[in-house]
Amino acid sequence: MTNGHKKLKYQKIGDILIVKDELNETEIKELVKRTKCKTILKYETHITRDLRVPTTKTLYGTETETINKEHGCLFSIDASKIMWSMGNLEERKRIATKSNKEEIVVDMFAGIGYFTIPLAKYSAPKKIYALELNPNSYRHLCKNILLNKVENIVVPLNIDNRDFDETIKADRILMGYVVKTSEFLEKAFQILANNGTIHYHDTVPEKIMNTRPVEQLKSIGHKYGFELEEYEIIRIKKYSPGVSHIVVDAKFKKIDIG
Numbered sequence: 001m002t003n004g005h006k007k008l009k010y011q012k013i014g015d016i017l018i019v020k021d022e023l024n025e026t027e028i029k030e031l032v033k034r035t036k037c038k039t040i041l042k043y044e045t046h047i048t049r050d051l052r053v054p055t056t057k058t059l060y061g062t063e064t065e066t067i068n069k070e071h072g073c074l075f076s077i078d079a080s081k082i083m084w085s086m087g088n089l090e091e092r093k094r095i096a097t098k099s100n101k102e103e104i105v106v107d108m109f110a111g112i113g114y115f116t117i118p119l120a121k122y123s124a125p126k127k128i129y130a131l132e133l134n135p136n137s138y139r140h141l142c143k144n145i146l147l148n149k150v151e152n153i154v155v156p157l158n159i160d161n162r163d164f165d166e167t168i169k170a171d172r173i174l175m176g177y178v179v180k181t182s183e184f185l186e187k188a189f190q191i192l193a194n195n196g197t198i199h200y201h202d203t204v205p206e207k208i209m210n211t212r213p214v215e216q217l218k219s220i221g222h223k224y225g226f227e228l229e230e231y232e233i234i235r236i237k238k239y240s241p242g243v244s245h246i247v248v249d250a251k252f253k254k255i256d257i258g
């Protein structure tokens with residue numbers, strides 16, 4: 001949309017608009033009329049430490065909770081408290097059909113169920129343990145499990161994933177986290193089943209994106225008696241200049257290191 005000077009950019013989450021720039025009264029009126037949104041939020045900063053909390057200013061409306069639809073799934077979200085990453089859209093779709101009814105899955109960084117919900121809906125594994133530390137994200141995760149009718153599959157846990165019960169073994173582990181994901185690899189190998197797969201996300205300088213994550217997976221895996229059997233590296237998006245957000249699909253088998 002133009003106001004004679006600039007094009008207004010926004011992201012739509014359910015019936016809430018997210019903008020990056022300040023808007024004047026005319027621009028707000030135009031956007032509300034055109035998009036029929038109930039609220040407009042301006043994101044001021046993005047990620048606050050581990051908990052991914054945006055700082056927002058409300059430009060229009062009062063309600064910040066909405067339901068976002070994507071790939072046939074419903075996601076209840078409070079847009080003033082939780083981010084919705086459009087850059088991960090294809091990855092949410094890709095992961096949805098990766099599992100099967102024989103598997104136990106652990107989503108170590110479940111958020112509001114970004115991966116858990118599509119995976120439960122389209123792969124229907126035996127069980128998904130969805131681990132989420134942030135109480136607000138956890139509340140929406142629980143809501144989303146009910147909204148999508150996957151309560152027989154998903155077990156939500158409001159815990160630090162490092163406290164997850166190590167006697168439960170996972171055929172598939174989702175590590176949808178960035179910047180310091182490697183700090184959580186030890187825990188992932190402690191709960192990985194024989195012939196298990198880890199979907200390991202990382203933000204890596206492009207020059208070493210084909211080497212560093214795989215080396216980390218190999219070396220920590222080896223410490224826990226696993227050998228990397230096969231892997232694929234997929235680039236998800238640009239993270240910052242020269243740095244990419246990637247995911248490694250890494251399949252391991254147990255070896256005898258004694």
Ligand SMILES: C[S@@+](CC[C@H](N)C(=O)[O-])C[C@H]1O[C@@H](n2cnc3c(N)ncnc32)[C@H](O)[C@@H]1O
Binds near residue numbers: 088
């Ligand atoms: C960046 S979001 C990503 C969500 C989703 N996996 C994705 O990739 O789109 C990461 C989530 O992990 C949660 N988190 C961070 N550290 C955690 C921990 N130690 N245990 C459990 N959850 C954690 C955060 O609260 C946040 O909701």
